[in-house]
Structure formats: structure tokens, C-alpha cells
Amino acid sequence: MDELIYKLKQQIIEALNLEDMKPEDIDDNASLFGEGLGLDSIDALELIVMMEKNYGIKLQDPAQGKEIFKSVAVMADFIAKNRTK
């Protein structure tokens, strides 16, 4: 799981152009939106595309993102359970 979390952080940084950030700067349990990483609604859509592209996970209901994108740890757990590639 630690390996997946680290890789996921790298992919988030790349997908969202978080230029000045390193994986080490992202807390596993910190909120991705609002106070945490401060991501916005376009970033959420980009994360949905990223999950489909890299892990073959297609979210049927975008509202699911609210739960899944709570933190990198929650996201990694969801990916581990649902990935098809």
C-alpha cells in the first residue's frame, strides 16, 4: 500500500501540475480539497480521468469522488480494491 500511495502522489503532482510540490510534501491523510492541497472542481475532474487512465477505474457517478478524494490514503485504498490495470 505504501508503494501505491507514493506512486499516486507522483501521479497527482504530474496530473495537476503541482509544480513546487514533492510526494513527501503531501500528507497521506490530509484533505485533498479545501484546507489540504487546495484542489478545485477542475482538479477533481482531472483526478477522475487520471484514475481511469492509470488504473482502469471508471466512476459511474462523479459524486462518488467526494468520498474517494478525501485523502491520498482513501484514494489509494479505493484504487487497490477496484483497479482493473
Next chain:
Amino acid sequence: MIKHQVYISPNEVKVNGKSLTINGCGSTILTELYRSQVGDYPKFFKMDTLSKVGFIASELLLNAEGYRGFEPREDRAVIFFNRNASLQADTHYQSTIQNPENYFPSPAAFVYTLPNIVTGEIAIRNKYFGETSFMVIDDFDEKIIMKNLENAFQDPITKSIIGGWVDCSDEEHFEARIFLMEKDN
């Protein structure tokens, strides 16, 4: 009356006619200028090249003006012109949907597929609630630009304009010639 002006090309940056020292060339100067002159707006890294050019040019212009209050105001408009609309962002977005085997439309690329997004970026950054518009014309034409900007002063609210030319055909070909203009009394 024009109060301040900024010129940016891939190998030259001038503020009020005075050249700034830059080390790189091409699109790297935009990041270089962001780091040396701005530094506190990471959303810059998400922008397309046109928005980066317009954003950096506006930051240099407003730094030259001096006071950066970031208080909400309605009396300042942002009105730009160019030739290539949002061509670079359009091409980038197209690349994300070109291959049916690798079809992943990027929302972050799509949001920049309109040139007027750059005026919005500047308005959001500075809390401007006045007019914003972006007009696409054949070529840089000072007469057309000035006429449109003077017309913008006809409303009773606008007292100053960040206006001029912001064009980009790809990451290595761009130009900003913008200025801060105030209404004559």
C-alpha cells in the same frame, strides 16, 4: 492616458521601456519571471501558455503601478486582443482526444480553450469585477485596439483598463504588449 506598459516576447521583457534581465528564452522565461516577480500564486502552473503570458505581463504591469491591494473593485476593466485566439490550448486539448485507443479528454486542458480565460484569470487574481473581454483580430492594429479601449470608457463605471495585445501560437511563440490606461478627466 497610458500610465505603464509591459512588453514580453520569448527573448525580451520590458517594463516601461526598460529591459529586465532574463536568463532563459522561450516559455522558460515565463516560469523564471513567475519565480522572480510573483511567487505566491501556484495556479500559474496550471495555466495554458496564453494565460501565463497575460498573467505575467499583468503582474509586471501592476507591480510597476505600485500598490497591490487586492481589494474588490469594479472600475478597472481587462480588455485584450490577439490573432491566434486560444490556438495552443486548443491544440493541446486536441492531443488528448486524438487517439481513439488513448481517449482521455483533459478537463484541465479544456478549460483554457477560450482566449478570454486569460482576462478571467487576471480578474480573479486581482478581484476585478469590471468589464473583461478578449477580441480576436487579424493582426496587431493599434488604431483598432485604442478605439475599442476608448469605447470601453464610455460606461460610467470604468476608470482604468489593463489592455492591449496578448498572443500565443505555441509554447515558444508569444507576445504581450499591454498597458495600464486611465480615463482622461
